[in-house]
Amino acid sequence: MKKNVKIPAIVLTAAMCLAATGCGQSPVSSETTASSENSATTETAQAAVSTAGAAATESADSTEPTEDVTINFWHHYSAQSPENETLTNVLIPKFEEENPGIKVNAVSHEWADLHDKILISAQSDTLPDVARLDSAWVPEFQKMGILIPLNQEMQDFDEVAGNLLESAMTTAEIGGDNYGLALNTNTKILYYNTEAFEAAGLTAPATMDEFVEDCRKLAGTNEAGQQVWGYDEPGLAGWNLCPFIWSMGGxxxxxxxxxxxxxxxSPETVEAIQTLADLYQEGAITGWNSGDIPMTDGFGTGRYMMLLEGPWKVSEMAGAYPDFKYATAPVPEGKGGSISVLGGEDIGMFNTANKDAAWKFMKFMTDEFAQEEMAKCGQIPCNIEAMNSDTVKNADFAPYIEQLKTAKSRPTVASWSEIDSELTAAVSEVMNGEKTAQEAMDELAPKVDELLAE
Incomplete structure (x- = not known):
């Protein structure tokens, strides 16, 4: 029986359109064809549907596919990213070589689109076999009943999970069951423009008070008459706000x-949000508005002086601005400590006909080889052997691993996506001067209470 799923009207409308075009336990032909430019295999959409249909006739207890199977893997590695290149040109070919009879159709979606794409597909029974999931989405999808409890259905789950970081595995553990394997972990630390700091006689801010003052001191105009900002924050969601809220005691x-x-x-949470709003209204910080300079370009051209970002920024800066001089530091400490947000992705399995092949791929993506290859692209591995490898030791992940010791997860509740959207909307009103932080949070808190109670 399909569970009722509460989704936005625009998403539901799209789901109805999809439902009219096809059904089944694997993505329909239009799904594969539309994304062929991002696919890691060259099979036609018709072949993908044919093989998926053939796989559905196999016994659920089989361990080896009796004929070719195509599994669909949705992810949010950017189409032009080093991660997607490694996935397409290194990992999938190796997996297919080691597992004859299994093909992988990998499709890249924008991060912002993938969540809703999965909701749509759940309504029309066109879910992929496997997906790379933001860890914050797992509770929601688990409540919908579309993720497989791996510890119940995969006999060697404990052995596989034992090779992965225990802390990272908790992001997919709900009610004693596990709904994914930890694929990569991450957190954010401070990046700062060393030349600008030296010219201003500043060192990296160690406290939140110093951070606020540095934002003000470094903002203004450069020699070319261009506006520069002390800090760039590309969004106003929980991922962006939590390091400030938590570090300031909220x-x-x-x-x-x-x-x-x-x-x-609370006074602490309100202070954190109001502080950011004050800095924005003073012209000291920016980043989340349409038309703002993209983060990497703004940092690399000296328009943004500080960022809070993850390990992926290292490879991005090396590729786009190899001569730019910057350094990193921990999240500035407030009354709550130096607390960043725990990020990362899990790889999860949906209830399709290709569980055996999907499980083989999930195990491959979390084994030492695949994790080391992704570490070369700036992904912090969750595989313990890969974490101790020379590749990782030489990748300068040390600042992030240190920050991970105090990093916290966003609320692991099924309603988090809705809460996050409400939070973003409320904080946007504060940034625009429509409400004070106290007014906005006083209005938002009871709404979130209701969402938590659902």
Whole structure:
């Protein structure tokens, strides 16, 4: 029986359109064809559907496919990224060589689109076999009943999970069951323009008070008369706000994640949001508006002086601005400590006909070889052997691994996506001067209470 899923009207409309064009347990032909430019295989959409249909006739207990099977893997590695290139040209060919009879159709989606794409596909029974999931999405998809509890259905789950970082595996653990394998972990640290700091007589801000003052001191105009900003933040979602809220002593919910009132609108949380709004209105920070300079370009051209970013920024800067001089530092410390946000992705399996082949691919993507290859692209591995490899030791992940010791997860609740959207909208009103942070959070907290109770 399909569970009722609460999704935005625009997403539901799209789902109805998809439902009219096809059904089944694997993506329909239009899904594969439309994404052929991002596919890692060259099979036609008709072949993908044919093989998926053939796979559906196999016994659920089989361990080896009896004929060719194509599994669909959706991910959000950017189409032109080093990660997607490695996936397409290194990992998938090796997997297919080691597993004759299994083909992988990998499709790249924008991060912002993938979540809703999965919701649409859940409504029309066109889910992929496997997907790379933002860890914050897992509770929502688990509540919908579309993710497979791996520990219940895969006999060697414990052996596979034992090779992965325990802390990273908790992001997909819900109610004693595991709904994904930890694929990569990450967090954000401070990046700063060393030449600009030296010219201003500054060192990396160690405290939140120093960070605020440095933003103001470094903002203004450069020698060419261009506006420059002390800090760039590309969004106003929980991923962007939590390091400031937590480090300044605030929180989104209570520890049980059952209540927001008294926490989301606490003096500490309000102060964090109002501080960012004040800096924005003073022209000291920017980044989330349409038309703003993209983060990498703004940093590399000296228009943004500081960022909070993850390890992927190293390879991006090396590729786009190899001569640019910058350094990194921990998240500035406030009354709550130096606390960044725990990120990362899990690889999860949906309830399709190709579970055996999908599980082989999931194990491959989390084994030492694949994890080392992705580490070369700036992905912090979750495989313990890969974490101890020379590749990782030489990749200068040390600052991120240190920050991970105090990093925290965004609330692991099924309603997080809705809460996150409400938070973004409320904080946007504060940034634009429509409301104070106290007013906005006082209005938002009871709404979040209701979402947490669903």
């Amino acid at each position: 929180s989104i919910t209570n520890e049980d994640q059952t209540k927001a009132s008294g926490y989301l609108n």
